[in-house]
Amino acid sequence: MNTFLLLFSVLSAITLATAFLTIFTKNPIHSAIYLVICFSSITGHYLLLNAQFLGIVNFIVYTGAIMVLFLFTLMLMNLNKEDEVHKPRVTRLAAVVLFCVMCLVLLAIFINSKPIVGDYDSIGEDYQSTKVLGRVLLNEYMLPFEYVSILLLVAMIGVVLLSKKEKSGK
Amino acid sequence: MNNILNQIGIENYIFLCVILFCIGVFGVLYRRNAIIVFMSIEIMLNAVNLLFVAFSTYHQDAQGQVFVFFSMAVAAAEVAVGLAILVSIFRSIGSIDIDNLKNLKG
Numbered sequence A: 001m002n003t004f005l006l007l008f009s010v011l012s013a014i015t016l017a018t019a020f021l022t023i024f025t026k027n028p029i030h031s032a033i034y035l036v037i038c039f040s041s042i043t044g045h046y047l048l049l050n051a052q053f054l055g056i057v058n059f060i061v062y063t064g065a066i067m068v069l070f071l072f073t074l075m076l077m078n079l080n081k082e083d084e085v086h087k088p089r090v091t092r093l094a095a096v097v098l099f100c101v102m103c104l105v106l107l108a109i110f111i112n113s114k115p116i117v118g119d120y121d122s123i124g125e126d127y128q129s130t131k132v133l134g135r136v137l138l139n140e141y142m143l144p145f146e147y148v149s150i151l152l153l154v155a156m157i158g159v160v161l162l163s164k165k166e167k168s169g170k
Numbered sequence B: 001m002n003n004i005l006n007q008i009g010i011e012n013y014i015f016l017c018v019i020l021f022c023i024g025v026f027g028v029l030y031r032r033n034a035i036i037v038f039m040s041i042e043i044m045l046n047a048v049n050l051l052f053v054a055f056s057t058y059h060q061d062a063q064g065q066v067f068v069f070f071s072m073a074v075a076a077a078e079v080a081v082g083l084a085i086l087v088s089i090f091r092s093i094g095s096i097d098i099d100n101l102k103n104l105k106g
Helices: A003-024 A028-048 A052-077 A089-112 A130-139 A142-163 B004-008 B010-030 B034-059 B063-093
Strands: none
Touching (some): A003 A028, A003 B004, A003 B010, A003 B034, A028 A052, A052 B063, A130 A142, A130 B063, A142 B063, B004 B010, B004 B034, B034 B063
16 A cells, blocks of 8 residues: 555545534534544645645635634534434434435445546646646636625625624614 | 556545535434534535546646635635524524424425
C-alpha cells in the first residue's frame, strides 16, 4: 500500500466517522464540532487532489463562515441541551433500512460500471492552479460569476428582513 | 507528469462520495432537530462537491472546479436564508422540532 492510498484511507475514515457522529450525537453543539472536523477532512481530500484554491475556499467558507453561522444560531436558540425526543421506532428503522438499501444499490451500480477512459495519463499541462482557475472563471464564466454576487446580495437582504423582530402591534 | 489518481483510483472516490451522500440522506430521515437536518444537507452537498473535484482531476479540466465554486456560493446563501427562517420559526413556535411543525396540516 503506497503513501497516497494510506493517506486517502485515513482521511476517508475520518470523514465517514465524523459524518456519522454528526448525526448520532445528542448535543447539537457537539454535532457542529464533528461537522467542522468532517469538512476539514474534505479540505484534506481537496489538497490531496492538488486543488489548492478549492481547498482553501472550502476551509474558509464551510469551516469558517457556515459553521460560525450554525453555532450562532444554536446559541441564539439556547438548544445546547440534550432533551430531543427520538422519532418513532418505525421511522428510525425505516431510515436505517433505506440507508442500507441506498448504499447497496448505488455501490453495486458503481462497482459494475466501467470507466470510459481506462488509465490516468496526464497531459502534463497545468489545469487547476489558482491562475488557470481564475482565467476560466473570469473569461468563460463571467456572467454566472456576476449572478452569484447578486444571489449573495439578495440572500443577505433576505436574511436581514427575515430575522428582524416584528413589531408587537401587528 | 504524476497524477494522483494513478495511486488512488477514481473508484475509491466514487465509493466514498456515495457513502457520504447516503449518510446525509440518513441524517435527514433520522433526526428531528431541524438544524441537524440542515447539517445533513451540507454533508450531501459536500459529497457531491468532492466528486466534482475528483472528476475534474480525472478529466484534467478546470470547469468542474469552477462549478464547485458556484455550488459553494449557492450553499452559503441557502444556509444563511434557511437558518434565518429557522430563527423566525423558533421565535413564533418555541421549538424547531420538525415533527411539531404541523400548522399546514388540514
